[in-house]
Amino acid sequence: MVTVKLKEIGKNFGEVKIINGVNWEILKGELMVLVGPSGCGKTTLLKIILGVLDPDNGEIYFNQKLMNKVSISERNVGFVPQNFGLFPHLNVNENIGYGLKMRNIPKNKIEMLTNKFIGMLKLEGLGLRATNQLSWGQRQRVALARALAIEPSLLLLDEPLSAVDWASRKEITDEINRMQKRLRITTIYVTHDINEAFEIGDRIAVMHDGKIEQCDRAECLIKTPKSNFIAAYLKNRRVGK
Amino acid sequence: MELFKAFMLTLASFFIVFVIISIFYLFTALSYGTLIIEYLLSQQILLALWVSISSSTIVMLISLLFGVPTAWLLANKDFKNKGLLETLIVDVPHSFPPGVIGTTYLFMFQTTSPIGTLLQNLGISLVNTFWAMILVKTFISAPFLIGILTMRFRSLRETELEVIAKSLGASEFKTFYTITLPLSKNAIVGGSARCWARALGEVAGTIVFAGAIIPGITQTMPAIIVFEAQTSLPASLTLALILATISITILILFKILSERNQ
Numbered sequence: 001m002v003t004v005k006l007k008e009i010g011k012n013f014g015e016v017k018i019i020n021g022v023n024w025e026i027l028k029g030e031l032m033v034l035v036g037p038s039g040c041g042k043t044t045l046l047k048i049i050l051g052v053l054d055p056d057n058g059e060i061y062f063n064q065k066l067m068n069k070v071s072i073s074e075r076n077v078g079f080v081p082q083n084f085g086l087f088p089h090l091n092v093n094e095n096i097g098y099g100l101k102m103r104n105i106p107k108n109k110i111e112m113l114t115n116k117f118i119g120m121l122k123l124e125g126l127g128l129r130a131t132n133q134l135s136w137g138q139r140q141r142v143a144l145a146r147a148l149a150i151e152p153s154l155l156l157l158d159e160p161l162s163a164v165d166w167a168s169r170k171e172i173t174d175e176i177n178r179m180q181k182r183l184r185i186t187t188i189y190v191t192h193d194i195n196e197a198f199e200i201g202d203r204i205a206v207m208h209d210g211k212i213e214q215c216d217r218a219e220c221l222i223k224t225p226k227s228n229f230i231a232a233y234l235k236n237r238r239v240g241k
Numbered sequence: 242m243e244l245f246k247a248f249m250l251t252l253a254s255f256f257i258v259f260v261i262i263s264i265f266y267l268f269t270a271l272s273y274g275t276l277i278i279e280y281l282l283s284q285q286i287l288l289a290l291w292v293s294i295s296s297s298t299i300v301m302l303i304s305l306l307f308g309v310p311t312a313w314l315l316a317n318k319d320f321k322n323k324g325l326l327e328t329l330i331v332d333v334p335h336s337f338p339p340g341v342i343g344t345t346y347l348f349m350f351q352t353t354s355p356i357g358t359l360l361q362n363l364g365i366s367l368v369n370t371f372w373a374m375i376l377v378k379t380f381i382s383a384p385f386l387i388g389i390l391t392m393r394f395r396s397l398r399e400t401e402l403e404v405i406a407k408s409l410g411a412s413e414f415k416t417f418y419t420i421t422l423p424l425s426k427n428a429i430v431g432g433s434a435r436c437w438a439r440a441l442g443e444v445a446g447t448i449v450f451a452g453a454i455i456p457g458i459t460q461t462m463p464a465i466i467v468f469e470a471q472t473s474l475p476a477s478l479t480l481a482l483i484l485a486t487i488s489i490t491i492l493i494l495f496k497i498l499s500e501r502n503q
Contacts, residue, residue, distance in 0.1 A: 098411075
């Protein structure tokens with residue numbers, strides 16, 4: 001469990017500025033939602049934190065440790081992409097245990113931990129199934145179990161509901177909330193849906209044109225939007241929370 | 242819409258019929274039954290078959306050894322002029338007439354060239370040898386494997402499965418070994434089959450650079466077929482039938498292997 005701090009992060013693709021001086025702090029154990037319209041730079045920022053992309057400038061800290069030069073495989077970040085990213089040639093058990101195997105954990109311990117997460121995410125009886133024989137909801141839970149099994153310092157969820165049918169959405173957001181509260185893993189949840197952001201996040205960071213425009217609790221965003229963009233963006237929200 | 246469908250269907254049918262007739266016309270050589278048996282018992286033909294098959298298999302293995310890392314590099318690393326390099330490695334060899342490659346190598350490795358002189362000083366002479374044939378065939382055939390593998394590795398990169406593997410703690414090597422390779426089995430088998438088949442059929446570059454006349458060393462079946470075509474068409478057709486039958490059988494085995502992996 002870490003505090004994540006980004007200082008003046010910038011990233012260009014050719015001449016195009018995708019991330020434009022992002023300063024952002026995610027607290028230990030917090031469920032932070034990163035929301036913004038498509039193309040605002042959310043996924044790029046997530047990939048920088050994950051370690052897939054190097055920022056052109058700026059610094060990334062996990063607690064007080066500078067992470068810019070730390071490779072993706074050493075960051076200990078659990079990542080669940082939009083399409084779940086399950087390994088199609090491995091069954092459910094093997095998918096969940098993959099990260100443990102890469103850490104050279106003994107076979108019997110891998111089995112024990114895999115069973116623990118199978119139980120925690122209600123996947124009992126599915127361990128030997130091929131991933132293409134699972135429902136969308138089950139696939140999402142396998143991807144989450146696989147990311148959690150490595151006991152990550154940070155969990156990144158990139159639009160986790162985008163490939164999920166409407167019937168499974170509530171079930172999955174509840175599952176993510178329950179897991180996050182139980183394990184208290186620092187989590188960044190990316191979405192373009194403002195309603196989803198308000199339903200799930202402790203705090204919400206609104207991104208626009210490569211910058212975090214405001215990062216606050218839901219009620220503060222509503223009461224005191226810091227820009228016209230945020231005020232207009234929040235109007236798309238269904239009335240509720 | 243119906244007109245469009247009819248148009249597409251007509252052109253496709255013409256092409257399919259053209260290919261099928263071309264393949265099956267070869268089997269008219271079955272009428273030379275006694276000639277087939279005679280050739281199958283001929284030591285020269287058996288040696289040529291052996292040279293053809295063994296050299297193509299060696300070319301396939303060399304192509305795999307160097308082609309897999311080359312395709313991985315082209316698919317996964319971004320660097321300046323990568324497109325140009327890919328065109329040079331994958332596309333240009335496809336468009337080069339094999340005879341031109343043979344001539345280039347002949348020029349490159351002749352005893353008066355710097356490389357040829359260097360090799361001669363080391364006691365190595367390449368021209369008119371089995372390894373000259375391997376060199377020509379590799380240049381011509383490896384791009385078939387590299388092209389297919391590059392496409393597969395590139396499509397895998399887009400799925401982000403390798404990124405996920407690394408985020409779970411896998412090193413670059415373990416990611417390649419546990420994710421990239423198993424998910425590229427079909428491309429590897431399919432690419433190897435095409436590479437092998439291309440190497441088997443190669444003749445012009447082999448004749449120019451390796452001579453293709455020493456039985457058991459450089460004389461291949463395609464070379465004999467080409468030489469025979471100038472004097473005896475039935476003999477050439479019969480030999481072509483023998484080679485095609487063996488080639489098709491091996492390609493079917495590759496196909497079965499590939500389908501088993503699915």
